Amino acid sequence: MSSEHALAARQKIRQEAAAIGVDEAFISRLVDEFYDQVRVHPHLGPVFNNVVEDWPDHLAKLKQFWESVALNAGVYSGRPMQAHLKVRTIEAAHFGEWLYLFEQTLRDIAPGEAAVDYFMIRASRIGESLKLGLFFRPDNTTH
Numbered sequence: 001m002s003s004e005h006a007l008a009a010r011q012k013i014r015q016e017a018a019a020i021g022v023d024e025a026f027i028s029r030l031v032d033e034f035y036d037q038v039r040v041h042p043h044l045g046p047v048f049n050n051v052v053e054d055w056p057d058h059l060a061k062l063k064q065f066w067e068s069v070a071l072n073a074g075v076y077s078g079r080p081m082q083a084h085l086k087v088r089t090i091e092a093a094h095f096g097e098w099l100y101l102f103e104q105t106l107r108d109i110a111p112g113e114a115a116v117d118y119f120m121i122r123a124s125r126i127g128e129s130l131k132l133g134l135f136f137r138p139d140n141t142t143h
Contacts, residue, residue, distance in 0.1 A: 009072070010071075010072045010073075010074070013071060013072040014071050014072070014073075017070060017071055017118065020111065020112060020114040020115045020118060021110070021111030021112060021114075021115050022070055022071070022115050022118055022119075023071070024063075024067060024071070024073075026109075026110075026111070026115070027063055027066045027067055027070060027071075028063050029109060030066070030105065030106065030109065030110075030119070031059055031062045031063045031066060032059065033105055033108070033109060034101065034102055034105040035048075035055075035058075035059060035062065037101055037105060038098070038101065039055075041097070041101060043093075043094060043097055044094060044097055044098060044101065046089065047087065047089050047090055047094060050089060051086075051087050051089075061076070061078060064076040064078075065078065065080070069122050069126070070118065070119065070122065080126075080130065081129075081130065081133050081134075084130055084133075084134055085133075085134065090134060092131055092134075092135045095127045095128075095130065095131045098127060099120075099123060099124060099127050102119075102120075102123050103116070103120055103123075106119055106120065
């Protein structure tokens, strides 16, 4: 894909997202409000609070992550799977709780149902991918 074609594709995604109220400002608000709730959640809070040492820095990374996911912004360069592999207190059930809380936050603040759907499709795929990678990996033994 040429850089001109990639730029045009990125612009189209941003325009489509903007048409349903999804932009950097919305993503920033979503991340802030969602993780405010995560931090006090009875099951999710301890998982995050025990590993996140610098919440402002972590939130900035999460905003870049979601901008890259939702707007194809290309501003995130982290490795989510490797980061989550280090957290020994994550349980498979946490993913359902995370997703439920994420959807509730979206329903509270999203400009419309289209924005909820837009994020939930992506969040569901990401959550499923992380859960599979963390809990359902084939054994690493040599064949």
